[in-house]
Amino acid sequence: MNFVFPRNTQNMALVSQFFLYFLILLLLLVLTIAQTNSNITLGSSLTASNDNSGSSWVSPSGEFAFGFWQIGDQGFLLAIWFDKIPEKTIVWSANRDELVQRGSKVELTADGPLVLRDATGRQIWNIAPGGEVAYGAMLDTGNFVLAGRDSVNLWGSFDMPTYTILPTQMMNQGTKLIGRISSSNYSSGRFMFTLQTNGNLLLYTTKYPTLEVNYAYWPTQSSIGSGFQVIFNQLTGYIYLIARNGSILNEVFSIKASNSTEDFYQRAIVDYDGVFRQYVYPKRNSSAGKWSMGWSTLSFIPSNICLTTEGVTGSGACGFNSYCSFEDDRKNCQCPHGYTFIDPEDVMKGCKQNFVPQSCDKASEEMNLFEFREMINTDWPLSDYEDYKAQSEDWCR
Numbered sequence: 001m002n003f004v005f006p007r008n009t010q011n012m013a014l015v016s017q018f019f020l021y022f023l024i025l026l027l028l029l030v031l032t033i034a035q036t037n038s039n040i041t042l043g044s045s046l047t048a049s050n051d052n053s054g055s056s057w058v059s060p061s062g063e064f065a066f067g068f069w070q071i072g073d074q075g076f077l078l079a080i081w082f083d084k085i086p087e088k089t090i091v092w093s094a095n096r097d098e099l100v101q102r103g104s105k106v107e108l109t110a111d112g113p114l115v116l117r118d119a120t121g122r123q124i125w126n127i128a129p130g131g132e133v134a135y136g137a138m139l140d141t142g143n144f145v146l147a148g149r150d151s152v153n154l155w156g157s158f159d160m161p162t163y164t165i166l167p168t169q170m171m172n173q174g175t176k177l178i179g180r181i182s183s184s185n186y187s188s189g190r191f192m193f194t195l196q197t198n199g200n201l202l203l204y205t206t207k208y209p210t211l212e213v214n215y216a217y218w219p220t221q222s223s224i225g226s227g228f229q230v231i232f233n234q235l236t237g238y239i240y241l242i243a244r245n246g247s248i249l250n251e252v253f254s255i256k257a258s259n260s261t262e263d264f265y266q267r268a269i270v271d272y273d274g275v276f277r278q279y280v281y282p283k284r285n286s287s288a289g290k291w292s293m294g295w296s297t298l299s300f301i302p303s304n305i306c307l308t309t310e311g312v313t314g315s316g317a318c319g320f321n322s323y324c325s326f327e328d329d330r331k332n333c334q335c336p337h338g339y340t341f342i343d344p345e346d347v348m349k350g351c352k353q354n355f356v357p358q359s360c361d362k363a364s365e366e367m368n369l370f371e372f373r374e375m376i377n378t379d380w381p382l383s384d385y386e387d388y389k390a391q392s393e394d395w396c397r
């Protein structure tokens with residue numbers, strides 16, 4: 001047998017020094033883990049940095065994180081996201097319409113309020129709950145809370161949702177979920193899910209870029225009044241509207257993903273295409289069953305958004321000069337022949353002509369430039385030039 005001994009004392013010193021470094025590293029690691037898993041004490045802060053180091057507070061299970069989320073080179077969101085899955089997914093944001101830059105800081109201040117400041121120290125966002133804050137905590141439900149000395153939650157991110165609700169979350173009257181602009185842009189977009197103060201639960205198009213409501217496209221029949229709260233049930237994963245007396249008025253989503261929240265991450269969002277969807281993600285591939293290891297749609301409303309957003313004003317489900325199709329629960333906006341998207345990153349901006357506008361006012365060779373294209377099962381409702389009955393296609397030409 002061969003043993004390797006340090007050849008001299010200098011080596012020995014080196015070895016023990018390494019050992020010491022190792023111990024310190026281990027200690028630091030343990031400390032970091034302990035820190036991420038416990039209450040956030042007053043005076044704690046996070047700073048937005050490009051390498052994302054130390055820029056989040058994680059829930060005890062590690063499933064959710066609160067902190068800075070980088071959006072390309074545009075800046076940072078102060079956000080909460082699913083942290084344990086490869087496709088880290090945002091569920092909440094404080095500053096969706098005003099990204100902050102590197103060096104920005106969120107602080108749970110010594111006297112209680114949670115404050116977001118940009119790199120110059122300007123206050124971007126803050127929460128100052130009534131009552132004396134004792135600590136903050138990123139909970140395993142996905143709710144980031146500010147709690148009092150008696151551990152009663154004084155404020156929670158669940159109280160001001162962005163476009164997502166999670167199991168255990170409730171929506172009270174007056175709460176709005178506003179879809180994002182596109183898959184990559186988290187700013188407030190064009191669709192809203194709201195429980196109004198009059199008790200109606202509705203999906204609206206908005207008068208973008210304002211948040212003023214335009215046209216309700218769900219429910220398609222008359223809306224249901226006397227709604228008091230929207231509940232996202234933790235055990236079943238059902239989402240329903242209850243009256244003040246607790247009776248269920250409307251089941252928004254009531255399809256179960258086998259063992260539901262025990263085996264699946266769940267979320268319901270107003271998607272950027274205006275569809276309100278419930279998504280599931282298996283927590284373990286052993287219990288995934290028919291579901292792939294990623295977000296899949298469990299249910300959605302309305303059943304065909306292309307057919308329900310025919311407002312008198314606004315562009316409907318897709319942008320102006322475009323048309324909408326709905327297949328496999330996905331909305332697809334397209335441009336007719338001769339048109340292209342104004343902004344391929346945001347197709348809802350509509351389509352523009354690729355040709356010089358023609359004129360019909362005099363007989364000229366321009367007339368020869370017109371052509372007819374047949375589009376089966378396609379309609380541009382409310383924008384007909386004229387409506388002729390019993391005329392042939394040739395007559396029309």
Ligand SMILES: *[C@@H]1O[C@H](CO)[C@@H](O)[C@H](O)[C@H]1NC(C)=O
Nearest residue numbers: 037038039060135149150151
């Ligand atoms: C957070 O603080 C509260 C109140 O002091 C305490 O009850 C709770 O156990 C703490 N939680 C953790 C994870 O330290």
Ligand SMILES: *[C@@H]1O[C@H](CO)[C@@H](O)[C@H](O)[C@H]1NC(C)=O
Nearest residue numbers: 071074099181184185186187
């Ligand atoms: C998102 O869209 C808004 C509105 O068009 C725009 O002002 C903003 O810069 C976009 N943000 C990103 C990160 O692209």
Ligand SMILES: *[C@@H]1O[C@H](CO)[C@@H](O)[C@H](O)[C@H]1NC(C)=O
Nearest residue numbers: 225226243244245246247249
């Ligand atoms: C609960 O309230 C709803 C709506 O206000 C009403 O229709 C229903 O009859 C009530 N149920 C009970 C048990 O009081």
Ligand SMILES: *[C@@H]1O[C@H](CO)[C@@H](O)[C@H](O)[C@H]1NC(C)=O
Nearest residue numbers: 284285286287288289292293
């Ligand atoms: C489950 O996940 C592991 C690790 O990602 C992978 O190796 C395995 O093939 C997966 N099993 C199934 C049935 O997908």
